[in-house]
Amino acid sequence: MGRVTHGSPVCLKTGVYEAGIKPCACLTQRQRLGPHDQTRAVRSTGKLRFSGPRIILCHSEDRFGMSTPPNPEDVNDAAKLIMHRLIARALARDPSLVDRARASLAGMASRFPERSFIQDWDELLRIPTRELRLLLASRSPKMKRLRLSSPFVIAEGVDFTGKAVRQRIRRAAKRVAGRAARTASTQSQHAQ
Numbered sequence: 001m002g003r004v005t006h007g008s009p010v011c012l013k014t015g016v017y018e019a020g021i022k023p024c025a026c027l028t029q030r031q032r033l034g035p036h037d038q039t040r041a042v043r044s045t046g047k048l049r050f051s052g053p054r055i056i057l058c059h060s061e062d063r064f065g066m067s068t069p070p071n072p073e074d075v076n077d078a079a080k081l082i083m084h085r086l087i088a089r090a091l092a093r094d095p096s097l098v099d100r101a102r103a104s105l106a107g108m109a110s111r112f113p114e115r116s117f118i119q120d121w122d123e124l125l126r127i128p129t130r131e132l133r134l135l136l137a138s139r140s141p142k143m144k145r146l147r148l149s150s151p152f153v154i155a156e157g158v159d160f161t162g163k164a165v166r167q168r169i170r171r172a173a174k175r176v177a178g179r180a181a182r183t184a185s186t187q188s189q190h191a192q
Contacts, residue, residue, distance in 0.1 A: 070177035078180075079173035080147040081139070083160055087152045088133040095129045097157060105151035117149040125151075 091097050102125050109118045124132060124146070135143055136152075152158055160166060 068181075070174060070181045074177040074180065075170070075173045077144055077147075078176040079169050080150075081137070081144075082169050082172055082176070083153065084136040084147055084150065087150075087158060088136040090158065091129055091133050091136075094157070097152070097155065098125055098129060098132065100155040100157055101125055101151040104155045108149070108151060108154075115149075117146060120146055121149070121151055 087097070101121075105118065105121050105125065109122075112118060120142075124135060127135075153160065160169070
């Protein structure tokens with residue numbers, strides 16, 4: 001029968017049981033196999049009905065633990081967002097953090113004088129702290145790009161070097177990126 005992966009069609013005649021999977025554990029609700037294949041499997045109130053010879057393995061990590069890992073770039077972006085949300089909280093307690101970020105930006109400007117992010121961060125560090133805090137936690141494409149070169153991360157008084165802190169941020173970022181990927185996958189399945 002070959003290797004069974006999640007999302008691949010499995011023939012009931014050759015046996016889902018050969019793959020070590022129980023049919024009731026691998027059905028999704030009303031999922032079409034393909035544009036020309038009208039075979040569906042429906043789970044309804046504990047009973048299974050098959051209107052064809054195939055089923056699709058479940059895509060839900062929450063229920064059966066059978067999901068692909070999130071994209072590493074999405075995990076990194078989520079980690080940077082989490083870090084900047086923590087920085088925004090720190091700014092509420094200590095507005096002088098902006099001055100320290102300006103000092104670290106000056107160091108970055110001496111190394112990368114022609115880069116556009118230097119000018120962008122310089123403009124951001126001049127706005128009021130309240131607005132800056134909102135922008136740091138924003139999901140806009142511009143802020144997503146700027147978080148890659150943030151002067152706050154290397155500013156004095158900001159410390160993400162502890163192993164336990166980095167691990168917690170990484171785990172939280174994986175959860176956020178995984179949740180976003182599942183939501184996008186569900187929305188694309190419903191659109192079909």
